[in-house]
Amino acid sequence: MTTPGSSTARPYSEELWEAITPIHKAILDHPFITGLVDGTLPRAAFRHFIVQDSHYLRDYARALALCAAKAPGEEDVRAFASDAVGAIAAEQEMHAAFMADLGGSAGEAAALPVGPATRAYTSYLLATVYGGSFLDGLAAVLPCYWIYARVGAELLAESSPDPLYRRWIAAYGDESFQSVVRRVVSLADRTGAEATGAQRAHALGHFVTTSRYEWMFWDAAWREETWPV
Template sequence: MMSESTVTHAIRRPFSEELWDAIVPTYKAILDHPFITGLVDGTLPRDAFRHFVVQDSHYLRDYARALALCAAKAPTEDDVRAFASDAVGAIAAEQDMHSAFMADLGGSAEQAATAPVGPTTQAYTSYLLATVYGGSFLDGLAAVLPCYWIYARVGEELLERSSPDPLYRRWIAAYGDEAFQSVVRRVVALADRAGEEATDGQRAGARDHFVTTSRYEWMFWDAAWRREAWPV
């Protein structure tokens, strides 16, 4: 005979549904943000996009470290290989795509590397690394997941709208691309698998990390829109 706790565990919905439901207002705010709408209609100032590219270069270096730590804690050999590959991919994106964008913006990857790390970038990556270092695998996975999942959803949404600006169309295409979408589906499926084995309390803690880093995603685009700098 199944105990009440076993029945409750058995009928829980997929963890990914629980996670996404928790950030619906944040995701709507992202789609409505003038940085995102400016990508679509071509009105986003080049200075704002340059700020984003520079800060994203800084962000991805620490994000790669966070993914490598997820690989070290991953439950299966396949998961270890996948996260290790994603960490390499994050570095490759920083070196290739961002170098190309900087060249189009009249700069270079070297200039981006020497630009100051902004307040939001510093806060976001510090939170990510602290969570992945100090938390469980599920905590770390939940913390890194918004960067995968929100970008995939935004890319998918914007791909349907496109942009009159060829530079912004390239950015949209990179995240709306099926190759990136398939990677994200794999990580979301892993979140469901890991969440299924977790207690309700563990899921709640991981969900809090997911919500926090989703908010940081909004803040990252907002920082680029404002060309955020250290106030003192």
């Protein structure tokens, strides 16, 4: 059994990614993602995504701030605090620009209801980061970094005939974003190496759950999900 501080046979990140390989493939095969690449994604679905993502990022920024509060080292505290600020900046700048291109505004997006998948995802995320260990919280927030980086890099190679979708792909395929993600994945390796086998397995469960929520988030946008009652 792994004990705290012991070395492991392989990096924790390999364990994590292996667990979500089928989810990652399902995301790449989802019609929302394939529609971004070939330009056939309906504007209404993309608009739904942007609106819900603006809601999501507000709570994601809170989750990152909580990770900063629990982080073991000063450098990690600063990094997560910076990422929290960056998440809010993305909501204010990038989403406002996309909404303008879609004929709306950031204020209009903020006034629209938080959807079921968004509410479920952010509620789970905040509950995990509040109530769990630092490793639990890190594992819960990691899919939003890592899956977007992987999807962005793979879509960047294919690009899109639609300039709006091409701009979204470029934002997540960009090296500046990729370097941030490498830093968080490296932190997961360091933190996982210091955890027990039971702690690693528990955190992995959160990682898989929020990865599933990532798929659900795109699927909700594709279906333009609303509350049933």
